[in-house]
Amino acid sequence: xQQKRTKTVDDPIFxxxxxxxxxxxxxxxxxxLNEVDIDVERGEVLGVVGExxxxxxxxxxxxxxxVVDPGVLTGDITFYPESGSAIDLLELSxxxxxxxxxxxxxxxxxxxxxxxxxxxxxxxxxxxxxSAHGYDVEAGMERARELLxxxxxxxxxxxxxYPHELSGGMSQRALIALSLVLEPEVLVMDEPTAALDLLMQxxxxxxxxxxxxxxxxxxxxxxxxxxxxxxxxxxxxxxxxFEFVEVGPAYDVLTEAKHPYTRALLNxxxxxxxPREQMRxxxxxxxxPVSVPNGCSYHPRCPVGDETCEHDDPPLxxxxxEGEHVAACHYVDEVSTSVPLTLQEVTVNE
Ligand code: SF4
Numbered sequence: 001x002q003q004k005r006t007k008t009v010d011d012p013i014f015x016x017x018x019x020x021x022x023x024x025x026x027x028x029x030x031x032x033l034n035e036v037d038i039d040v041e042r043g044e045v046l047g048v049v050g051e052x053x054x055x056x057x058x059x060x061x062x063x064x065x066x067v068v069d070p071g072v073l074t075g076d077i078t079f080y081p082e083s084g085s086a087i088d089l090l091e092l093s094x095x096x097x098x099x100x101x102x103x104x105x106x107x108x109x110x111x112x113x114x115x116x117x118x119x120x121x122x123x124x125x126x127x128x129x130x131s132a133h134g135y136d137v138e139a140g141m142e143r144a145r146e147l148l149x150x151x152x153x154x155x156x157x158x159x160x161x162y163p164h165e166l167s168g169g170m171s172q173r174a175l176i177a178l179s180l181v182l183e184p185e186v187l188v189m190d191e192p193t194a195a196l197d198l199l200m201q202x203x204x205x206x207x208x209x210x211x212x213x214x215x216x217x218x219x220x221x222x223x224x225x226x227x228x229x230x231x232x233x234x235x236x237x238x239x240x241x242f243e244f245v246e247v248g249p250a251y252d253v254l255t256e257a258k259h260p261y262t263r264a265l266l267n268x269x270x271x272x273x274x275p276r277e278q279m280r281x282x283x284x285x286x287x288x289p290v291s292v293p294n295g296c297s298y299h300p301r302c303p304v305g306d307e308t309c310e311h312d313d314p315p316l317x318x319x320x321x322e323g324e325h326v327a328a329c330h331y332v333d334e335v336s337t338s339v340p341l342t343l344q345e346v347t348v349n350e
Pocket of ligand 1: 259261296298299303305306314328329330
């Protein structure tokens with residue numbers, strides 16, 4: 001693993017405050033994102049990592065104000081575009097938010113096939129997107145060709161194809177090009193490589209890195225796969241039971257994790273190059289959103305916890321002015337001896 005530059009948040013593009021997504025269910029209120037606070041730095045790649053059912057996808061939907069009914073999104077999410085005034089994303093009308101999505105904040109989800117209309121050529125998708133947002137279509141198609149080439153695709157061949165004529169890796173790259181054709185400032189990627197084989201995943205991660213650097217993009221990369229994001233992210237934010245439990249510069253989180261859950265995630269991967277098929281699951285199960293344990297939500301699975309943890313919920317403050325590597329744990333000073341990392345050698349590039 002290479003050492004990434006250490007990042008602090010001093011020019012946030014997003015400020016997320018007290019943000020909750022809840023569902024009213026027969027069994028009770030289900031909070032699938034629970035009063036989260038986090039800043040996203042302009043130009044960074046933020047890796048958001050957690051097990052399935054930890055709230056990762058809800059965080060992605062919240063950033064786009066795209067939580068679907070009957071989910072209720074509350075809190076404050078402020079977007080600071082490079083030029084222009086701050087935008088309170090949760091106060092926008094439906095038509096205003098549609099403009100911000102794609103034009104300012106774009107998204108790529110896993111499984112390109114379900115994102116494309118099977119009856120429309122890839123070129124048709126680009127033209128329709130450009131025209132729906134009032135962009136110059138011909139200038140936009142030039143950009144589309146460049147983007148496809150940057151993603152190592154034969155642009156004319158891909159534009160002339162229908163989605164089913166492309167391989168999984170090609171269609172996912174075509175979707176990334178489509179998500180960037182309106183030149184957004186932010187790309188939210190939710191498990192964008194999950195349906196692909198390992199080699200294709202690695203190659204797409206490398207392409208994402210190149211594109212982010214070239215275009216000064218901010219990327220929020222959501223994944224359950226910690227090794228996948230290790231070399232891509234500037235910072236890593238770990239979600240457990242619908243809350244962030246650790247946030248910090250990627251290198252620090254990967255080598256000096258402060259939260260027992262992050263350490264368990266790391267120890268479930270013998271080394272960062274291990275394919276996810278070979279990862280060992282962590283003992284126990286993540287909590288159901290209607291019955292999150294009191295106190296620290298991780299205490300039923302935590303080898304360190306004591307009675308205090310059963311009653312007192314440890315705070316996490318990942319805001320700009322509160323330090324750069326934080327964890328929600330009462331015993332951050334003790335976890336390094338209580339939960340030793342079994343991670344193999346880490347290479348530091350200086
Ligand atoms: S607060 Fe207690 S239970 Fe929670 S992670 Fe820390 S040691 Fe474990």
